[in-house]
């Protein structure tokens with residue numbers, strides 16, 4: 001039986017970020033082991049994500065986490081270089097554009113006030129200004145748009161995750177390919193984890209960064225985590241349409257599209273009644289044909305003719321209470337820290353959450369961003385910290 005100070009379950013963006021921040025934290029002197037069931041990382045949300053970062057949220061903490069995420073990505077070479085080589089995450093700082101019809105205008109404006117209070121570089125555009133800036137877009141049904149002028153865009157998610165991992169390993173973190181089957185809890189403390197190869201690892205602190213596997217892990221410690229796996233499909237298409245200055249566009253319907261290479265990525269969340277808990281990776285092609293494509297063609301007439309080149313399905317770890325992260329220890333267990341329920345915005349939060357976890361482990365409290373609003377208390381009191389801008 002092995003004894004480790006901190007065991008992290010899940011080695012994708014969040015687990016590897018936590019490992020990196022712990023290992024680089026001057027006041028933390030312990031050992032760190034990351035247990036990851038699949039070193040190919042083929043099926044984790046991190047690899048399958050749309051890999052975008054925005055500051056346009058309705059919850060202040062989400063805005064602050066993404067602001068830190070942008071800073072981190074912009075200076076990634078200072079943080080994650082190994083032997084003088086920096087990860088190339090290919091950050092495209094092209095902005096998000098949230099579009100609103102008459103019905104959505106008040107919410108757009110209210111979010112705008114929250115964002116401006118936190119110095120988000122965002123501007124509201126009238127339909128006339130939208131037409132001027134994006135002549136390829138149909139604005140007839142629009143009342144306004146909210147455009148991020150800096151700090152927002154998209155990147156290579158795999159490279160970010162790999163960068164965290166590589167740097168963490170260079171700082172002494174150990175990675176082991178193994179599935180955690182169960183957690184042994186005694187009273188207020190986790191004592192060990194049992195692995196699929198029959199071995200057991202004792203730990204002083206356990207971090208749950210298992211994405212859609214997080215609920216099962218929590219359950220084995222007697223904790224109910226309100227996180228479900230919800231399938232989200234992403235389609236990559238090409239079109240002969242010319243769309244200069246195209247940002248990540250969020251249509252009032254909820255459909256999104258953005259440039260990717262010589263084409264575009266797009267997606268949409270299914271209607272609530274067609275969005276059950278789901279673990280398979282089958283692409284819902286009818287979602288593109290029957291729902292997405294008509295919406296895209298209505299917004300960009302040039303998208304009347306498109307060709308789908310590739311498509312995949314991944315899973316959001318959806319917090320069913322309020323679509324926001326659940327961070328930190330459960331009040332009944334002192335040494336089991338959670339970072340789950342990202343609900344589709346965890347990649348951009350991975351730097352801030354990794355840093356936050358390293359502070360909780362080292363100091364028992366937050367030292368930079370105070371993220372206590374994302375703690376368990378609201379979950380146990382059924383007091384949602386609702387994020388309105390879920391894409």
Ligand SMILES: Cc1cc2nc3c(=O)[nH]c(=O)nc-3n(C[C@H](O)[C@H](O)[C@H](O)COP(=O)(O)OP(=O)(O)OC[C@H]3O[C@@H](n4cnc5c(N)ncnc54)[C@H](O)[C@@H]3O)c2cc1C
Nearest residue numbers: 010012014037045046049050052180211213314346347348
């Ligand atoms: C289609 C799609 C689009 C998205 N778009 C964006 C976006 O544009 N911007 C954004 O910020 N976020 C986006 N997200 C969300 C984002 O990808 C996730 O929130 C983020 O990647 C979560 O990272 P994670 O490390 O917590 O989880 P994951 O990436 O899911 O990693 C969890 C890891 O834990 C491992 N694991 C699970 N159980 C066990 C176990 N018992 N033992 C050992 N290992 C285990 C898994 O193998 C996996 O590698 C999107 C997600 C999807 C699916």
